[in-house]
Amino acid sequence: MAGTTGREPNGAGVRTLGVALALIALAVPVDAAAKTRHVWFLDAAQPTPVQRTAPGVPALVRSLLAGPTKRERAEGLRSAIPIGTTIRGVRIERRVVTVDLVARFASGRDERLLTARVGQLVRTLRGVPGVLGVRVRIEGGVPVGLFPGYDLRRPVVEPLAEARAPSLRATQRLLADLGFMAPTGVTGREGDETSTAILAFEKWKGLPRDGVLDKDVTSALLLTTRPSPSRSRLGRRVEIHLGRQVALQIVDDRVVRVFHISSGAGGATPSGSFRVYRKERMSWSVPFSSWMPWASYFVGGIAMHEYWPVPSYPASHGCIRMMARDAPLMYTFATHGTPVDVLWEGA
């Protein structure tokens, strides 16, 4: 009896436990899904989200302050927030989260780190549904000027944009600043003018010549200074770099424009110092039976002129081929007597 009476309750207990486990099994995914959020760390200084399960906003902030796990650190994740930073309080009011942190959050003088840590906090909290802004408080007070780029006197709605690849318009602006394209070409739209400018830039920098805006071009653009002439001489002049396949317009030792060109194949363009001696708006090439618009002759029958195509390598019979857009500019610039230095240097 004792055994039977003892088994009955046990059986009920097992059933109850089973039901409870089933309920838990059903409930857990729902619960976890509802509270799985992203905290933001840094991967090579770029903001990177990582999943955390936190039961509420304070727990989420604590997860952020705890930093990446050992495994995440091994994968390269870092946090700009100093270890040991703790929360003094978290309050949500009118969909704005106010986070009050200890002084440690504002420690250090590295401006990038200070800015990045506010960015991490704002990104993390703005990811919580319904949160419209984040107010940061330090030791109960309002930080002023401590976190460059952020005005923390009012709630932060968006984190500062991190340094990433410039937009097409910004790239065009850089190309124009460097002299590879005209300022009028800064349109924010892709096109032949931008590709040609990129090609000229690639030639100047010794990058693969494809006219495509890729990672290498972008990083080189951000670290490049304006091309400088090979020779020093006052006044207006032209330098043609046969190795790089570019022509430079120079005024008083300052490069004002860099053009993509194609010179003579097989060394057909002679190097040396010449001067423009003849100019023809429409020149007829007798040996090749071809029109050469905007021709500025500088040695023998060799001229800078418009032609199509202008490949990225030496392809002409000796002349300097230029794009239709660029040739008139060179024609106007290279007046009679303008020095033209044709230089050979490694590409």
Place this chain on the structure above:
Amino acid sequence: MSRVFSLAVAVLALGASSASGSSAAAAAPATPVAVALGLGHPLLQAGVVRGRDVILARGFEVELARVLARRLGTRIDRFAYVPSTRRLLASGTSSWQLAVAGIERASSTGARLSASYLTTDVAVVARRGMERPRRLADLRSGVGCATRGSAGATVLSSLRLRTTPVVVAGHNRLRDLLRTGACDVALVPAFEVGRFVAGHQALLGPVVGRIRHGDGLGVLVRTGAGQDVGTVNAALTQLRRDGTLGRLARGWLGLDPATLPRLR
């Protein structure tokens, strides 16, 4: 805005009025004083405003206030927050006796401005590869750039350059123009130039000098409140002579603008 507002320090006597004069100040026991900050320019001062106080204060002017207080034989008890020069000057009834302020000019019957502790001149940064300008006349043939509304823009407009000056929105764009050679020289407030070139030296040319602009930032001394302007001037001179000001400037601003040669 030609005037750099970086209201720095107002020292408030917490106790009763104390004796004035350098010897008296030096001999007196350390009387705790409060220092008011305006937090107007993050490069010069920053902190956390809590009530009427500033905690976790830092920056060039904050450190200057600390060393100046030591030289004056006192110590800082707290930093008070006074968000505008006008409010500081208007607070005739307040108890502050000394305002070592980042103010260029101050017209008040209750306070006098000391000698300058930081220049408001404009520094000239050349583009890389450019022949180093040695005189103002050397700048006239080039393309000059500055940020909109800055002291640099004011100076630029007075230089009578041959080409139209380029005025842009911020330091990043200004740096781009200088790096890419679209500008030959950039004019930047001298106390900001250290930060302007920091990390970009390889892509920019040298800081070639500075152009006189304004009278510098000075210390506001409240009359009849325990300190006098002569004492503060003497302390500032000593700080300049013994290299303390230069050290603070290099530490917080990246470069001591006082060491830049004046272009004439």
